[in-house]
Amino acid sequence: MFKLAPEGAETVLYALCAKTNCADGANPENFGPLLADQAGNLSGTTVNGGGGLVCGGGGCGTVFKRAPDGTETVLHAFKGGSDAGSPKLGIIADPSGNLYGTTLEWLDGQFIQDGHGTVFKLRTEQVTSDFDGDGYSDILWQNTGGEVAIWKMNGTSVIGGGLGNRGPSWHAIATGHFYATGHSDILWQNTNGKVVIWEMNGTNVVGGGSLGNPGPSGHVIGTGDYYGNGYSDIVFQNTSGEVCIWEMNGTTVIGGGSLGNPGPSWHPIGK
Numbered sequence: 001m002f003k004l005a006p007e008g009a010e011t012v013l014y015a016l017c018a019k020t021n022c023a024d025g026a027n028p029e030n031f032g033p034l035l036a037d038q039a040g041n042l043s044g045t046t047v048n049g050g051g052g053l054v055c056g057g058g059g060c061g062t063v064f065k066r067a068p069d070g071t072e073t074v075l076h077a078f079k080g081g082s083d084a085g086s087p088k089l090g091i092i093a094d095p096s097g098n099l100y101g102t103t104l105e106w107l108d109g110q111f112i113q114d115g116h117g118t119v120f121k122l123r124t125e126q127v128t129s130d131f132d133g134d135g136y137s138d139i140l141w142q143n144t145g146g147e148v149a150i151w152k153m154n155g156t157s158v159i160g161g162g163l164g165n166r167g168p169s170w171h172a173i174a175t176g177h178f179y180a181t182g183h184s185d186i187l188w189q190n191t192n193g194k195v196v197i198w199e200m201n202g203t204n205v206v207g208g209g210s211l212g213n214p215g216p217s218g219h220v221i222g223t224g225d226y227y228g229n230g231y232s233d234i235v236f237q238n239t240s241g242e243v244c245i246w247e248m249n250g251t252t253v254i255g256g257g258s259l260g261n262p263g264p265s266w267h268p269i270g271k
Contacts (some may be wrong), residue, residue, distance in 0.1 A: 032090015050077030060085025103213030
């Protein structure tokens with residue numbers, strides 16, 4: 001991805017396939033321009049990449065967004081089959097920010113060349129607790145013994161899956177998009193204060209790690225994308241009432257700070 005100034009000076013804005021298995025996309029062979037919004041974000045498509053071994057081994061392509069600070073976020077990684085793959089003609093947006101485009105067709109790992117393809121709509125607003133990236137919110141459960149399970153949802157249809165048991169001292173506090181993969185991840189906190197992320201793909205734990213320990217008096221009270229870069233951040237509140245944010249990129253705390261103290265009698269709603 002590049003910028004060309006009127007006098008001919010070129011600036012590389014982002015080099016694709018910078019992540020393992022080209023999870024950030026590869027080969028932007030589309031015939032449409034990048035889409036720019038009023039905030040300065042650039043969105044586009046790639047015909048390959050997105051991770052995984054599908055669609056010939058290089059991934060089935062992506063829809064991506066590049067923020068003004070240089071951060072690239074994969075909005076959707078195509079999986080082949082009924083999800084299709086290889087978006088090739090760029091994207092357009094409606095007034096609500098939803099993105100629309102077309103794909104070639106991949107079915108069970110095979111490219112079907114003639115007369116096939118899809119038209120897709122991509123909601124740019126991240127769906128809460130969507131562990132498998134299908135656009136539907138799922139339900140995360142934990143019992144008093146510490147066992148954790150996910151119900152993958154489609155309306156009232158449930159496909160259940162267990163995740164195991166971290167023990168009763170660990171609590172699944174919140175979900176968030178800490179890796180900007182389109183799949184929700186799980187944020188844990190131990191009774192001693194330690195904080196951990198599980199990076200999720202459906203009911204599979206595919207990564208994550210420890211974030212450190214704010215101490216047992218620092219409680220996670222919510223997550224949200226407070227810096228607008230596509231990555232979820234973490235909000236803590238101390239027993240004294242003080243509130244702070246950890247700005248996150250995966251399991252790395254890259255910034256943040258105190259928001260002040262509304263007092264210990266105030267607690268967030270809709271966290």
